Amino acid sequence: MDTNPFHEDDLDLRNRPEPCTVVIFGATGDLTHRKLIPALYNLAMKGDLPAGLNVIGFARREKSDEEFRKDLEGETKKNQGDALWEQFSKTIFYHQSEFQDLAGYERLRDRLDEMDREGGTGNRLYYLASAPEFFDDILTHLRNAGLNEPREQGWSRVVVEKPFGVDLPSAKHLNQIVSETFPERDTYRIDHYLGKETAQNIMVLRFANSLFELLWNNRCIDQVQITCAEHLGMEGGRGGYYDTAGALRDMVQNHLLQLLSLIAMEPPADLSADGVRDEKVKVLKCLRPMIGEKAVAENVVRAQYTAGTVNGQPVVGYRRENRVNPGSMTESYVALRIMIDNWRWEGVPFYVRMGKRLPKKSTEISIHFKQAPKVLFNALPGAGDTPGNVLVIRIQPNEGISLGMRSKLPGPAARLQPVKMDFDYQTSFGGSGPEAYQRLLLDAMAGDATLFARRDEVEQAWSFIDEIENAWHKSANPPPMAEFPAGSWGPKEADELLKERDHVWRRL
């Protein structure tokens, strides 16, 4: 019998994950311990994992299965005597090998084949959670060991964690290696922002409500702002990695351009993975390139924080952070004015900003509608001082949507006051849904790539970002690095970027 007759649409509407063995490369790393194994365990807790799922952790250190399971307990096991953990952990195994050692992959192949003989399905999900410099080796050896080939009726898929390259050439190189190993339909480039409920809700908001889509264009929208603010700095030794990446590459190239694409895309022909991704990539192709130092200086502000105060505590400046080069020219803050040269968005600036050591943690998208004509109430003195209609999509925290509008203040005078209608996921639904990795892992097991980035999306995004990076790091006259005190909302240069069009950053 090919299909399972007992599944009901009413019980479970999403794609169904298929039994498989998940092989995690970089199994002793932070991502595996903090995100992947807890996500799988939480899925097991809810009964969402397919029967016959096994996990193999692949890493360099010597370790037995038992020791590996013990290591994972701390982050995952809910309480002593947890019967589910006792059973779930029995499906977790450890495989020791250097990433560069082909023999290790051949032993892995034998082990997987043995599992298949004992009732496995032949389905394999390879998760690259290692440091990115090992992706080449892992993919090459997977291919050389024949592990990329699907077994009989099974499938072989690969999930690739960010960063997917550090620039366009490296992304192309990685894509080339990936495509020599796995077909695009079996490649899942993870961007955990897309697994967040509010990010998924952007399409529902736009395409399931006639109210907004009719207004979603340059005739009604004045500007769009996308803000990703973090109050943290370089705690936990992250300065070492961050100083090689910077805000633009670490967050804008992937997460924020993905959000921008969802906001700006045309309605897809259908909700299939390629239907949605076709439209997203069209947006990226329409981003007006910033070629040369002048264009970059006019449209992008980069900055570093100096010493200041965050959450009442004094903090050091970026260049004095642990593992950061004291002479670093890496931006901890970036603000961009992005123009989308297509029919819908011509003339509408998309302001995107990302920064460390800002006053609070918040990721939001705000759609600023054009002002009503300056007649009647809006002709009154002071009417223009109040914000007009702003639709805010809060990605994290406090996931939700609010709509700002003007209202009459009670009393004989015709005075206007901004008011807000607010929808909050927690208030209405008592929560904000499963953690992003749970959703994305299930989708990968089910073969649904809608919430994963496609090759052309990644390359198109890098192509846009590389022009800016080149102006900063490879030109004779690079745009300056601005500064701002930690705990403030960024440099004044970023305010001036908006002031040119009489815009201001939204107060979060």
Added chain:
Amino acid sequence: MATAVIDESELQSLGSEVAVGDIDAELYRFFSGGEGAPDNPVGIARASLLNLAVYTEDSASVSHLTATIEELTREAACRAILILAEPAGSPAVRSWVQAHCRLSERGEKTVCTEQVSFLLTGANASLVRNTVFAHLDSDLPLIFWWRGELSDVFEERLYSRLDRFIFDSSQWSQPGDQFLRLSAAVKESGNSFVTHDLAYTRSHPMRTAIARVFDDPVARQALGQLESFEIDYVPSQRISALWLAAWIAGRLGATLESKMSSLDRFVFQTEKQGNFSVTCREDAAVSEGESPCDSLRGVRINLGAAGAISIGHDGDPSDFWRIRWQLAEASDREKLFPCRARSEADLVAEILIRAGRNRAMGDAMPTLRQLIVL
């Protein structure tokens, strides 16, 4: 006509008694931070995604129902309209309002939902209908939770305005007659409202577990040799077991061929699997209160020479069933599957959150009615 006897102490659980005409003003006063409102400097958020009307003719259940509503509004934000109907006496209405509040998950603000309660003496269809319709939160769906036997109040002018109708057939003394009446109402309304039986909802974890069992390709292959399902249920939950039997038949495209002996043992016929039987047995060793997973204790699936699969508890009750695959074509395996005990509030909240057309239940209903009357 006998005068209704109401225990006034039960009514205290309903909150502040107000005149019917003052209900909206009282709610407004509460949510605008007036007297009786929670003291939270960040403020109160009112949450409401739907109207939930709860109808009962059992005056002894008032405080239990209020506690149930409070519990379920944590999961499903709604305006609750509790109708306590006393068919005896002259027509009269008393009303109460209260709010159920909780701190949001992050502890930043107080999230509240309101409960409006009515005691209707001399209750008739007209009075109930008007009381419900006059106090709805506009534009939101109306879900009607009917507790107990269907009475004359359940009539066309009421049910034709509902979005969903929740009932519990395990509380019915004559389920065959009641299902017939309900089916006629659904047909008369042109399928305008969706029905949900709590007895069916109780079988949800077991249905999901059975579906998961056959995600396994070897098990799916073995389904061709299906011989029988054995369902054990806890006392008073026979209907849940029959629902499961009807659902299994429906999923396999089977039709009822016969009932064997005086037991609940049914033989079904399919084109692909041939004949198979389903036996529903009461597990008298377990009392209802002790059952860790609602109404169903366990299921065994016999697959002839291909082996067997069992779902059930192994030893002490826990929040999990143990699924065991003992199949000829694969080594024996086990997996734990969640099946935590669920209160009535959990079941209703699950229905409110899940929504949907509940097609699988609708598809199984004709077979269930056959099983009940046999």
